[in-house]
Amino acid sequence: MAGARLGERFVLTSYGESHGQAVGAVVEGCPPGLPITLDEIQSELDLRRPGQSKVTSARSELDRVEILSGIFNNNTTGTPIGMFIWNKDVDSRPYEELGHKPRPGHADLPAWIKYGGFNDPRGGGYFSARLTATFVMGGVIARKLLATLFDTKIVSYVTEIGGIRAEDVSVDRALSDRYSNEVRCPDPDAAERMVEAILQARREGDSVGGIIQCVVQNLPVGLGEPIFSSIDSDMSRALFSIPAVKGVEFGAGFNVAKLRGSENNDQYEYHDGLVISTSNNSGGILGGLTTGMPLTMRIAFKPPSSIARPQKSVNLLLKKDEELVVRGRHDPCVLPRAVPVVDSIVALILADHAIRAGSVPPVLKETK
Amino acid sequence: MAGARLGERFVLTSYGESHGQAVGAVVEGCPPGLPITLDEIQSELDLRRPGQSKVTSARSELDRVEILSGIFNNNTTGTPIGMFIWNKDVDSRPYEELGHKPRPGHADLPAWIKYGGFNDPRGGGYFSARLTATFVMGGVIARKLLATLFDTKIVSYVTEIGGIRAEDVSVDRALSDRYSNEVRCPDPDAAERMVEAILQARREGDSVGGIIQCVVQNLPVGLGEPIFSSIDSDMSRALFSIPAVKGVEFGAGFNVAKLRGSENNDQYEYHDGLVISTSNNSGGILGGLTTGMPLTMRIAFKPPSSIARPQKSVNLLLKKDEELVVRGRHDPCVLPRAVPVVDSIVALILADHAIRAGSVPPVLKETK
C-alpha cells in the first residue's frame, strides 16, 4: 500500500488513476540550480502520449503538464517539484463490467481481491500504463541532472517486436535515429516490418510483445550500494515497475549460462591512461557497482493484454465462467511508447545513485 | 553506502567481510511466537557452506551460527534477531596484490575507486559471496513464517549448468529430489552431466554458469505494492543482490517478446469454486500482484570470475598492463551453493510483503 515511491535521495512519488481527475508526480531531492523549462518536460511527455501514430491507442490526450512547485525562475529550487496532467479524453463506458469480470493478463483479478472491490477499475485505474507519464515527468529532470554533470547519454530503443529483430547499431546511431520512425527502432528495415507486424496483429484483434535495449554512456565509476541497493538491484526493481515487463538482463544476460569464465570475464588494459575492459559482458556492472564501461540492459515487454478477440473469463458476482470481449481503445504494442519511459526510469535510478555516491554537489551552480 | 538492508517490514541487515572476523545478520520484523531452533537455521546454512563436495570451493568453514538476540525459549520474541558466524578457515595470502591488481569480472576495480582503497580486499571483502550466508540466516526465519501461515513451498533448483539443460520436472519432484545430488538438479541424468561439466571446467582452469528456477506454491493473492514495490520489482531487486546474477525473468520471461497477446494471456475459469488460470505465462504475477497461481522465476548466474587461467589485468599503482593469475580456493560453479540462497532471498521478500499486505497476525500464536 505504500509502493508509490521510487528512490532514496532523488525520489519520485506517483499518483493518479487512468480515468480519475489527473495523474501527477512529486520529485524530491533534485539539488537547487538545475535549469529546467516547462517545454523540456512537455517535449518528453509528447514522445510518450497516445494518439500520435497508427501503431498506438486512439485515446487522444494532450497531456499538458502543469508545474505546481519546486521550479522558480526556470531553475530547480531544491524543494519538492509538484507536476501533473489532467485526464481529459476519458471514456469509461467499456469498463463498467470489468470490476467483476477480470480481463486475462490484467491486474483486474488480484486488484479486486486486494482492494476489496474499492479500487477504481476504469481504464485499469492505478494499474494503468498511463501512470508511466509520471515516470517521464521525473525522468526528464533526472536526465537533465545527469547530462549537466556528467554528459551522461541514456539511449533506449526497440530491438525486437513480434519476433522481428533489428540489426545491431552503434549507440550514436541509435541516439540519432531512434525517433525517426513510429516504432522507435533505429534499424529502418526492421522498423518497417515491425510496423507491419503490429498492424497485422491489430487487424487480427491481437497484440505483440518485444524487447527494448538501453545503453548508458558517461557515468561515474562506483555508483551502487552493495549489497541490496546495488545498481543492478535498484535498476531492475525500477524496470519491473513498468507495466508489461517480464524480464530484465544486464550485459551478456541469460547468455552467461552458456559461457565459461574465460569467455565471460572482461579483461583489463590501459588505454590512453585509463583502465578499460576489452569486452563488456558485465554490462558495465561489477559487484553491483558501475565500472565506467557503458551500462547495458535488455527489457522484455509482453504483448498488451487488452485484445479484441473473445477470451475466457469469469463473472465474479455470479461465480461462473463467461466469455469476455475487451472494448475500449488499446495499444496493440506498448514498446514504441515505452521507449521514453525506459529512458526515464533509468535516469531516475542513476540520478538517485549519483547523489547517494556523493557525485552531485549540493548546489548545482552559482546564483547570479 | 547504505545498501546493507533488504525489506520494509521484515528487514534483513547484513554485515561482514570474507576474511574479517565474522559475517552476521540482524532480522527485524518477524512477529513474536514463531517457533525456531538453532538447528533449523544451522541445517539450512549447512546446505550453503563450502567444502562439502567435489564441485565446490575447498575452503572449509563450519559456519556454526550463534544467535545473539530475538529468540527466547525457541520462539521469536518480536524484537531484532541477531545472528552471526565466525570466519575461521581464512587464507588471505593470495589477496595481497589484489588491492591494486583487479581481477577481471570481480568488484575489485570499481570497489577500489569507490572506497578509495580502504575496502578490505581479502577474499572480495564485503563483495564476497560469503555474505550470502546472512541471506540464509534471515531466509530460514522468513520461510518458516510463510510455511506456518500459508503452507507456502519455495522450491529453487538448478535447471541448466554449462549449457546442459535439465528436463522439466514437477514441483513435488523438484522439492523431493533437488538435494539428492551435488548440483541440486532434480533431473539425475542432467545432474551427472553437469557434475562432469564442472569438473572438466575446473581441470581446464575455468568455470561455468547456469540457470536456477524457482517456483513458489501457496501464496496469498494480492501481495505486492504497485507501482514501485510490486512483487516482481522487489523480487528482482533482491535476486540481483545475489552475486553473479545477470538476468531475471518471471513466467514466460523473455519469451513474451515472441508471443501474441492471445497466446500469452492466461485465461480464467472456475475450478472447484476457485478462479484459476488455464496457463501461467504470467508466472503468478499480474499488475505487480500475486495472483494465487504459482510464482515462477528463472535466474541466470554467470561463471565465477576467479579462474586459474592467466588473464589480462593492470597494475593500478604502476599504471601498466600486467598478467594476473588468480590464486586461492574458488568455486568452479556457484549454482549448487546458490540454491538455498535463492530460496532464502525469495522467502525474505515474500515474508516482507505478506506482512505489508496485512496477511500476518501481529502475534503468531497464544502463549501458554
Next chain:
Amino acid sequence: MAGARLGERFVLTSYGESHGQAVGAVVEGCPPGLPITLDEIQSELDLRRPGQSKVTSARSELDRVEILSGIFNNNTTGTPIGMFIWNKDVDSRPYEELGHKPRPGHADLPAWIKYGGFNDPRGGGYFSARLTATFVMGGVIARKLLATLFDTKIVSYVTEIGGIRAEDVSVDRALSDRYSNEVRCPDPDAAERMVEAILQARREGDSVGGIIQCVVQNLPVGLGEPIFSSIDSDMSRALFSIPAVKGVEFGAGFNVAKLRGSENNDQYEYHDGLVISTSNNSGGILGGLTTGMPLTMRIAFKPPSSIARPQKSVNLLLKKDEELVVRGRHDPCVLPRAVPVVDSIVALILADHAIRAGSVPPVLKETK
C-alpha cells in the same frame, strides 16, 4: 533534500511554496473502503485557513481542496490520494528584498545558504506555515480512519498564549468548546484575555507565543516500534515539523526532573476487569508503546518571527548591517490556526502506527 515525507505505512508527501502555484499532498497507505467526502476535508481545512478572524493574518485564501486521485465513489480506493489547493491571494511584493536580507527568526538565512539562493523566498517559500494545509489534508483521512476503527478522539487546544494560562478542563469539555472562540481555548475567560493579548501585541508591532495541549483517547495498546520508532519518538519528530515549535513533552514532561520515582510511577489496579493506572504521568506511553491510558502532550510555539517593528538584519549582497522592517500580512500568534494542524499531525502518526502494529484490516469494509 528528501524530507517531504512523513510516515512509513500511512505516508504523507507534501509539496508547494507559499506564493507558488499550489500546495498539495499525496497520501499513501490508507486502506480501501474508508468513506470520505470532499466536504469533510474542506471543513477541516477551513478551520486552518487564514483571514477568518481578527487574530489571524489578513491573507484571504479560500483554500478549496481538489481531489485528484485515490477516492472513488466517496470511498478510499487503497491507492495514493492526490489533493491540492491553489495559491490565490498572493502578494509577493514585500518579499523582493528578502532573498538577501534575512528576517530574524525565519529560515531565510540558512535556506539562502543551503539552496545557494535558488529557493523561492516569497512568503517563506517551502518554509511557510502554509504548507501545514497539506498536513490537514492528510490528517483528516488519518483521523477518520482512527475514529472509524477505534473511536479515537484527538483533542488539541490552546492552554497558554502570551503568558496567560487557561484553567484545566476535561477532555469532553475541550472537545465541545475548543472552537467556540477565536483562540481555540476551551476556557472562555482565559480565551478573552488571550485575544486581548494578541491584539495588544499586534498593535505594538509584535507577536506572542503559547502552548497547545493534545489529549488522545481510545487507542490500541502497544502502538510504537521501539527503539527508534517509539510512539514518542515518531510523534515528537512530527510535532517539531510544525513551524514555530520549540518544545515537546509527554505526560509529566519537564516536571519529571523534580519528581521521585515513587511520585512519578503510575501504579496499576484492576478496574472493571481492565488494568488501568491510577495516575498518568507517563502520558500514556511506556517503553515507547501506547499503554491504553490517554496519550497527552504539550507543544510550545514561539511568537511569530514576522513582526512590524524594525529589527537588526544584514544585507548579504552588500555584506553590511541593515535595519529591516518586515512587511506583508502575518499572524500575530500562530496558535489558533495551529490547533487543527496539531490534530492532523497526531492523527497521521497514530494512523501510521496503527497500520504498522497490525491493528488495521487490509480492507475496511465489505463492498456492496
Next chain:
Amino acid sequence: MAGARLGERFVLTSYGESHGQAVGAVVEGCPPGLPITLDEIQSELDLRRPGQSKVTSARSELDRVEILSGIFNNNTTGTPIGMFIWNKDVDSRPYEELGHKPRPGHADLPAWIKYGGFNDPRGGGYFSARLTATFVMGGVIARKLLATLFDTKIVSYVTEIGGIRAEDVSVDRALSDRYSNEVRCPDPDAAERMVEAILQARREGDSVGGIIQCVVQNLPVGLGEPIFSSIDSDMSRALFSIPAVKGVEFGAGFNVAKLRGSENNDQYEYHDGLVISTSNNSGGILGGLTTGMPLTMRIAFKPPSSIARPQKSVNLLLKKDEELVVRGRHDPCVLPRAVPVVDSIVALILADHAIRAGSVPPVLKETK
C-alpha cells in the same frame, strides 16, 4: 516491529536484550578512510557502563566491545561496521514473575500485550537501557567523523538532578569538567549536592530525575531536510528513543510561550565578516536548518521506575491486584550514565545529516 534503525545515510541498527547473549550494533554509511581504533570505542563505552560509582547500578559489566567488520587497518572501510558486547553479569532470578506482574513505569505491561507474552522480560529485554550501549558504539564513529571534518564539539552535561540546578557554565568549562565527578555536572558544588540527593533517594528506596543539556559547536549551516526531516524533528525523534526521556526543547524551549517576537527573535549582525546572531533563542535552528550558531537542547529524564518501595501492581494471570517489590540491581538516577548516550545520539543525527547535506566527501582521505 521495525524500529531498530536510526538514520537514513549514516544508519545505526541496534539489537540485543538485557539478559540475552549480547547487545550489538551495525553502523552503515560511514565513508571509508576514517581512522578509528578499538580503544576509542571502548573508552566511550567505559563512560557508560555500570558498576563504576556509588551512584549507579551494581551490575558489573566489562562491556568489552568486539569489532566484527567494517574497520580494516584501523580505518573504516566504507562497508557496514558490526560491533557487539557480550552480556556477562546477568542475574535473571528477580525477573521471574515480571512477565505477568508489570512494574509501574516500565514497558512491561504494553510489551506483554504487544508481543503476546513472547518478549524476553528479563532485565527489561529489548526495552532495557542496556541497549544504549549500542548508541555509544555508533556514536563514537559519528563523533569522530564530525570532529575530523568540522572540528565539531558535542558537549552534553547534567544541569539538574532531583530538583538541584547547576549554575550555568561555558561550553569550554563543561567540556573540560563534565567528567570530573560522578554525576557528570560541571558545577562542582551542585554536583556534590546531586550526589547526596541520589544517595538519599536510594536510601529511601526511591529514585530521582533530572535534565541534561547539550550544546554543539562548529556545525555546517543548512543541515536538516524540511519539512519532516528537519534537524529538530530528527534530533527529537532520536532523543526520545533514549529510555526515560519525557521532554525535549531547543533554544529557549518552553519559555518561548511567554516571550514576544521582539524578545525571541535573534537579530543579525556582521562580526568579522560573518553573519552571527546577537542572541541564540533559536538554539541554532531556524526553519528546521542549522544556522551556524551553537545547537542547544535540553532533555528531561524521569526518575528510574525500578524502585525498592512496594508499589501497587496487578497479577495478569490471576487478574487481581497485587503488591510488587522490584528486586534486582538498578540505577537510582540514570543521568550520569546518560551523558555519553546523549552525546552519541546527537552525533548520529548530525553525521547522518552532514552526509545528506553533501558536506561529507565520499572518501575521507587519500590512501597511502
